[in-house]
Amino acid sequence: MDENPEFAAIEQARDLVIDSIAETMDLYGITRSVGILYGTMYMRDEMTLDEMREELQMSKPSMSTGVKKLQDLNVVKKTFHRGIRKHTFVAEKDFFKFFTNFFPPKWEREVQVNVTAIEEAQADLQKVLCKEDLDEDIKNEALQLYDQLESSKAYYDWLKRLAESVQTGEIFKFIPVETK
Structure with missing residues (x-):
């Protein structure tokens, strides 16, 4: 039986977007398979793990791990339906909410890790600089660093302030969302 060409074109368009979402998420440290999972969920209203596994041909543990990662990133939510035993999951479809959920924690972690390292390094450099009879070249190098x-x-x-402004939505006062 021949496939309907219009349906095939719709599926191809959907796959193109899923692939681009996966590639983009890969740029930000999310594995391609988790990006494909998010993209697939983005294209659907909600899905069970079994539906994800069937559509993506991945193991249920892989699906579960991927969904957990997306939940940790606050871009996928578990949904509840009375009388249905299987959990369903829904992806955040508003990319502005996705942005405000996804990036600030990464930026905050960058700030925390690097500022801690800088403060420790500066304390070590202060100890070097406090030494008497310090060689002038070493002193200059320590001061420069x-x-x-x-x-x-x-x-x-x-x-840090950027992360806060994104989390609070204040950034949208300066760069408003333009709807088309």
Whole structure:
């Protein structure tokens, strides 16, 4: 039996978008398979793990792990339906909400990890700089590194404020969403 060409075109369009979502998520550290899972869920109203497994030909444990990862990122929610035993899941379809859920925690982690390292490094450099009879070249190198680290703090302060403005929605006052 020949497949309806219009249906095939719709499926091809859907697959193209799913693939681009997966590729984009891969850029941000989410595995391609989890990106495909999100993209597939994005294209559907809601899905059970069995439906995901059947559509994507992946194992149920892989589906479960992928869904858990997406839930941890706050871009997939478990839904409840009275009288239905199987859990269903729904993907966030509003990319602005996705953005506000996905990126700020990553930025906050970047700030926390790097500022902690900078502060520890600067404390170590202070110990070097406090030594008597310190070689002038070593002193200059330590000062140069200390100053470089100090100047990088402005970026991390900015990134922290960016994360806060995205989480609170304040960023949309400065860059409003334009609907088309």
